[in-house]
Amino acid sequence: MITANNTMAGHATRQSTGIVNLLLGPVLVAGILSAGNANAGVGDGPRAYQLAPVGTEVVTVIGVRQNSNYNLDGSPTSPAARVEVTAMAFQYTRVIDVGGNAAGLFAVLPFAGADGTLLNGARQPSSEGLGDVIVGGVVGLIGSPALNPKEFGAYKPGFGFGIVGKLALPTGEYDSSKAINIGTNRWSLQLGTALSWQFGDSMRPGEVTSLELTPMVSIYGDNEDPNGGNVLEQDPLYGLEMHVTHDFNRMFWGAFDAVYSAGGATTLDGVAASDDVEVIGVGFTIGATLPRGTNLEFSYGETIKDDLDSYDDAIYRIKIKQVF
Structure with missing residues (x-):
């Protein structure tokens, strides 16, 4: 199990006939994918850490539309606030x-626009521009041999384990005078x-069914110029992601997510907000x-359980990937 997030390889003459997935972490646009994406039931996505041939290169364009009660930095808003985000990465x-x-080594360059609305209908100043750049990697430790395209096509998958x-x-x-920003003005580490269990005779499209589990922890640096204060701190956010995937045929596949x-409670100038969350999300x-x-x-x-308010967070995501 390894590589990167959500890209299927093309023909054996190009790289292989197997599946290549490119890593897109839950911190796509200043946290939209750390809190919102995960909480709304999408997360990193299915087949995000599958084996791929050494030398594979992939360029991915990602479009996201999300409606939630989470700031772009991953912290929860007031229960009366909603944030609408349109992003591209x-x-x-x-x-x-x-x-x-x-x-798999990767880099993500995101752009986004965001608007906020209070429950009383009052709109907040919009924000748009470059998001926080993401760099990272995933290394397979078990069931993730370094294979060339020919070896990859004949490889029989099984259990895989890697670190991300x-x-x-x-x-x-970022503008501290605004309540909603594209940038976070802080670093974050996930x-x-x-872990994955692959069922099939090979990694070729049309032959793969999988069960995937991905436990994660997000650790946040301090924002020393937050809106309405001097220092914003946030506790670690813990998460568990699960996907069941299946190839319907050589062209189409699907997944339950x-x-x-x-966790993730925030503290502003030493005053705890008591806004830690417990959220369950599902998707496809x-x-x-x-x-x-x-x-x-x-x-x-979308969310099916959210301690913050009665709103149903929802996210739509489209990816276009080209394997070289």
Whole structure:
């Protein structure tokens, strides 16, 4: 199990006939995917850490539309506030050999626009621009041999285990006079493990069914120039992501997605907000493997349990991937 998030490889003459997934962490746009994406039932996404041939390169374009009660930095808003986000991200991933195991290195460049609305209908100033750049990697430790395309096509999958790390840098647009920002004005680090059970005779499209579990913890630096205060701190956010995937045929596959998140309470100038969360989200994903290494994927997710308020968070995500 390894590589990166949600990209299926094309033909064997290009890279392989198997599935390549490119890592897109839950910190896509200043936290929209750390709190919102995970809480709304999408998370990193199905087949996010599957084996891929060494040398594979993938460029991915991601579009996201989300309606939630989470700020872009991953902290919960007032129960009376709603945040609407439209985001686009560009991601590059390369699979390399690390000590005989496959590993995926990646970078994500996000852009977004966000608007907020209070329960009384009062709109907050909008924000748009560059989000926080994300860099990271995933290294397979068990069931993730470094294979060339020919070896990959004949590989029989099974149990896989790997480690994941993602660092979000405070590069995004930020204005402390605004309650809603694209940038977070702080760093965040996500660490986790990726476990998968692959059922099938090979990794070729049309032959894969999988069960995937991904426990994660997100650790946040301090924002020393927050809106309405001097220092914003946030406790770690813990999460567990689960996906059950199945190939319907050589072109189409689908997945049931579920996520659980807990923790993440914030403190502003030493005053605890008591806004830690416990959230359960569910969703589904439909993917299509097209000729010449092009792949499409659509995901929808929503919350079914959220301690913050009675709103149903929802997210729509589209990915277009090109394998080289």
